[in-house]
Every structure is written in structure tokens, then in C-alpha cells.
Amino acid sequence: MHPAKSVIYFTTASGAGYGLMVWLAVMGALGYIPADRTFGLVAFGIAFFLIISGLISSTGHLGRPERAWRALSQWRSSWLSREGVLAILTFAPTGIYALTWVVLGKNTGLAGVIGLVGAVLSLTTIYATSMIYASLKAIPAWSNRWTSVGYLVLGLMTGSAIMLGLQSVFGVGHSGLIIKLTTVLLALGGFIKLCYWRSLGAGGARSTAESATGLGTNGRVHMVESPHGEDNYLLKEMGYKIARKHAQKLRRLALVLGFIIPMALVAAMAVIIPELSLALSLLALVSVIIGLAMERWLFFAEAKHVVMLFYGQSEV
């Protein structure tokens, strides 16, 4: 599939924003972070910036962005529509929680409960985003049980890495807890990506050139003539190919930059050199961002669409 920058940014940024929102709510409501107003202003500012800029970016690939509001109407059948509706609903509790934190200086009690409602809705929105992809049977690499759990855990993981950076900058909250949380989520995220990549190779083909044409009884099927000499919409959108040797290298790079290096840096914060914790946490965050951008690029670029069986692929 063609890896559109707008969609890569949308899925990573809004995932990170909702992840950050979840940790602000959970840690605030449970009393692990005081309702520090400056911290709240910056943290909620970043979370809302990531969410809103992600949503705006997602409209960037639309042919008719001025009609985007129509996408809220078909929530009964469409995950894309559900995602839009949930994203808007989520703004209510998260917005109120942000205001009570920043304006009233309160993040526990009733405010905490509202925050937790926002956290649940944030997770539901990430899940809806993942289901836009996971519900497409024609793309076996997405219609995969690891897709949704990957989106959820990676969203929480990047949110936690941002939270760690923010807590280091402002020196607020329980640093031991967020260090442990981020380390566990980085390990879990890396494990889920490994499982995801393993599952892509396993299980065999879902469809083949023989099942696509129904000509299997006559032998092995291959295309001898394309219907057109130049690339059409289908080949541009669904026929994106990356060199196989680079795919393996990119997977390794994404794993090292997105999960292993940040894990080492965060672990170092806890045990070895607490004086350098600010630099280490920010370095870890930068590494996560680069690694996740590669991971999400691969998620799109590696995914094969069954329509390519009509254009020379033998199995998908």
C-alpha cells in the first residue's frame, strides 16, 4: 500500500496524543502527579496538539476535505465514521479534565473521574482507528489480530515516553513509576511488533492468482499482458513495492530505534545516572519518535493488497 505521509502522521501523532491523555488521567486521578498548572498547561497542550493536528492531517489525503463532516454519519457500519465520532466525543471529558487541572488546579475526585472517562474514550478512539485498517480483509497484513493490540500498546507507549520527558523537564510527579511504566510498555511494544512481523510470513496465502482468476484447474496462473501500459490508480495506490532486502533492514532499525535504544536509555535513568535523567528521557523520546515513524511507514508500505493478484502477484 502507498504510505501516505498524512496518514502516517495521523496514526502516530493522534495515537501518542491519546496515549498521553490516558496517562495524564490515570496518574492524575490516582494522585501520582499533583495538579501543577504549568505542567498541566504544557502537557495538555501537547496532547491536544498531537490529537488535533493528527485529525487535521488525516483529512489531508481526502479528495474533498470540505465535505469531511459528512464522515460522521455512518457510524452504524463504518469504522472510519466511528473513529470520527469517538474523536469528537472524547474532546468533552478530556477538555473538561484539562480545564479543571489547569484552571482550578484539581485533578482528583470528580475531576479524576471525568479524566478517567476521557481515558476510556481515548483508548476506544485508538481502537477505532486501528479497526479502520484491521477490518479490511483485502489487506491480510492489516486484517490481522496484532493490528489493534499494536495500535493500542504503541499509543500508550509513546504517550508514556512523552509523559516521562515532561515529568523530567518539570520535575513533577513520581519519576520511579513512569520510568517502570515506560520500560514495560517499550518491551511490550517491541514484543508485539515482533509477533506482528512473524505473523506476516506465517499462515500461508489467503488468496492466489489462481483463486483471483478461477483458472487454477488449467495450471499455474501468471499475467502475460497488463490492461494498460502505464500505472493506473490501483497500481499507484495499492501496488507500492519496497525492496525486500530493505524491508528486513528497516524492521531491524525500527525495532532498535523505536524500542531497544529507548528502553536502554530509560533503564539507565533509573539505575545508573539519575543526574542525566533529563537528557536521557528526551533522547529516549526522540528515538521512539524516529523508530515509530519507520514502524508506521512499514505498516503501510509492507502491506499487500489482493488486487495485485490481477497485476502479476502470485499470492497475497
Next chain:
Amino acid sequence: MTCLPQNASRVKLGLVIDLDICVGCHACAVNCKEWNTSGKLAPLTDIDPYGAKPDGVWFNRVHTFEAVDEAAGTSRTVHFPRSCLHCEDAPCVTVCPTGASYKRDDDGIVLINTDICIGCKLCSWACPYGAREYDEDEGVMKKCTLCVDKIYNENLPPESRVPACVSTCPTGARSFGDLGDPDSDVSKLVEARGGYALMPEQGTAPVNRYLPPRPKKVGDGMAPRMLEHHDDSADGAGLLARWVDKVLSV
């Protein structure tokens, strides 16, 4: 409304494509483009039509495949027209976030309301058959309409009320009718020839059917016979011809 029809109609209009007959002339694709560029989903925009990399919206594409059986030492070359299959469980309809994509209750035709389509392209990702193409110029999706503006058009003579691809096919490889009625001509044709659906494992329940190439006729391994009337001697000719032959041979 992008939910599929609850009380799906018994009528399932669709195409039956005979892969034994198709010669891959692309007339169906060309006449489809011709009719539909001024039809319901018009125009079928072309981008850079006379340039180095022409591109454009087509509802019908003709591929050519070869099926090779190495063990038996045989191969078949098959021309393969590909268009919307008007699936009963159409995923392109249910993923649409705006309600632009819909399946008609009365005859099962899958259509797009281009007035409310936002061009998110998700329907083209959901379709296993590549039936949907994006119109870059208009920013909306386009697809086969089964010539909905032709098949019900009372201004046309009854024999013309079939999709453009069907009426133009010079070999009669394409048939149109109600595949929901077991007694229709198309259903009987499918029954008689073992017609099949493409990629049934994708679970979209296509309506269109393809008829497989008939088994190859196996000869005696020799070249075809010479024509019977080819005769070098003049013995078999009539009186006048023999006389002319004699005169000219002098």
C-alpha cells in the same frame, strides 16, 4: 446509508463473462468508457491523455493471463475482463463513512453518490477486485454503474437496454441478467457451464460469474488436414476448365 439492504432484493442484476469466448479486444472497456463518460458517474476523467504517462478512470480493464500446467505440458492463454462484481456483501459499501457508497435495494447495483463522496479512498482499499478508481480531477471515487442509465432507459429500443460492455462485445462473451432468478437465461448459462465467482474466500459474495474456458480439443498430433478441393491435377475439373487447361498448357 452504507448499511447493506436489510431485506435484500431477490433481483441480483449482474454480468456473466465467458472466458472461453473472450478474444481480449478491449471493445467492452472502450465502449464502457464511451457510454459512462457522459453517463451517471460522468466524466471518466483522463489525466495527461496524450502525454508520456497517460492515466484515467476506467470501469473495465482487460487482463491477459496464462495458465501453465508443466506436468501435462499444456498452457492456456485467457483474456480476462475485470469490472465491479456488484457483491451481495459489498465491503466497499459498509466501510464508506459518508453514505456515498450504497447498494440499491431493488436490483443490487452498487453505486456512488458523488455529490457527498469525500474521496477518502477507503472503499478502494476494501474492494478485493480493484473495481473502484479515484477521479483525481473531481476528488471523488468512481465505479461501474452496470449502466444503470442505459438498462432502464425507455428511450432506447429494448435490445439496447443492456450494459454498454454487453451490447458492444463482438464475440458475445458477455451476458447480462438477473442472477437472483434461477430460471433466468444467465442463471441457466452459469448452471450449464459451471460458472464461478472470483476469490470466494474474500467473503464478499460476488454476483457476477465467470465461465471457465472449455477443455482443449485434443487432436491426433498432426497438422490440420489440407483442404479437400485443393487438387493439383486437372482431373477433377469440369469440361470447360479441362479444355481451357489443355489450351493454355500447349
